[in-house]
Amino acid sequence: MSGFSPQQIAEVSHTIGFGLLGLIVSLALTPLVLALLYHFKIWRKNGQYDPTLGIDGRSSKAHTPIMGGLIVVLSVALITFFFNWDRQFTWVPIGGMLIAAILGAFDDIFSVIGLKRRDRSVRQTLVLARVHKNIFARIWYALSLPWTAFKGFASSFGSKKGTGVHPHEKLLLQFAAGAIAAWWIYYKLADTWKEIYIPFHGFLNIGAWIIPLIIVVVMFTANAVNISDGMDGLAGGMLIPTFIALCFLSAIFGYAPLAILNAVTAGALVTYTFFNVKPARFQMGDVGSLALGTLLAINALVINAMAILPFIAFMFYVEAFSVVIQVIGRVGFGRRIFKMAPLHHHFELKGWSEEKTIMRFWVIHLAVVLLGIWVALH
């Protein structure tokens, strides 16, 4: 048995050390962040719309802070900035994560303090463009029709429109985060990034098509993590093995800065999940779920593991596809495919307890992540 060389052991130890640092820093930040959230009353309000509240065993989440994901985002950003600031590998993942975090933070804050916003339908806009007494208003309504149609289209995929950032705005900002990642990967990194590694096959060059593909992958993954964050401990518990797998693959493929970044994220997530399991001390909020989803996608893309994402983000994608399937069933066929989407609520309505649903999702996710690591090594 050859074993690891002393240098390799030192590298592994170094990476694990950063994981532990992430855990400790996030632990130190937790009381500070919690105090801030309580001080500014960034919590779920009484009577806030929650379609799952009537499910047996569910209790009200009123007065539970909703921006707990800040603990992970801040820990990762701070540690990376001070100890792992690498122009080639960590600037853009952290940049993408922070853009998504800012978007998520606006959503979380507006959902607490914002007022209900008015949305005009395409039909209403068409009528106004025809009958408004002011000619300039009529022209404005006519010109804004495509934007109104886009809003309507985006909202059909979103949940109930509340006081936060609306789905069409989220999509645009996520597009921006994805575009930055695509620009960086395509133009700033070497030519090998224009190819996708397909396990058991080799590299596949798709040229400039990689740009829209990266944008789609980043947007979809960010939303998938966001969608999965619907139960205490669910998203956090599933993100830990995902980032550990990414850390492992980054180390094996020779991306030390990214291995450290993923280790720090996994460490911070351990702290987060400790406080997020039922009954949660805080919830991740969009600030955490969108940021971590973006980070996950970019980190996977940078180590050329796009084809592995369906494995290492398995349950997130399953949850996201359950929403897509539900929308197709509703709009296309007028039928409800699942009792409720995302999938975890379907099982809850089938009679599974919240704990059973979460733990089964964790176990299934872990199994498929292991499969993903095996596939990635071929």
Added chain:
Amino acid sequence: MNFLSPQAQEVVEKYLSLPLGNGCSTPYFNNRRKRIRGGLRALVGKGLPEEIAEEAEMFSIRERVGIKKIASADLKKFLVDHNLGIDCSGFAYHVLDAELKARGKRKISASVKPWSGFYRKIKHYLRPAENTGVSTFSNEKNSVLIDENNTIPADFVSIISPENGRNHMLVIENVSKQNGVMKFTCVHSIAYSKDGLYGTGVRREELTSADMKKKFPGILTFRRLRVFAS
């Protein structure tokens, strides 16, 4: 054959007493006024009893209402307040579909189709129940005109009102002759003005053709699905 098949009867009974809590008859709901687009068929007046019950349950979960324990009258009020119900053609669609299946015929989406228009056909292919109205049932390509005296169960009465566009249809459940007058036991979903807001819905009525003409203004015809006629 004097009655509808047991399978079709079961569908009728479920509409008359929804499989939910203490049960109640399914209210009448027509999407013409609400104009919900791209919605679940249970929310546009075209769902099966199970689908309507499931949607009611979903509303009750969102609003934390113990729907399974409330009285029938309250349940019906809950359904009406949430726009849950069935319209006449939606009801006929599912009852006749069960009848077709019981007799080993093609399902109703293949037997009753729009007669023209590519877009209409696509819409019907995706959402058959929502795109099958009284006029579709009554079209010569889908059903044939029959004499009142030759009526049998699973035939239907179609009332087309070109003046106000308020069409209606009743499914014939049983036929009898008393003192030389044909009496039809019909099942249908209807909102009579005397019913008020919460009294509408699926009901079973024994009517003569004279009663029907009095109750439903318009062109009244007795029809049989072509698939049964052949």
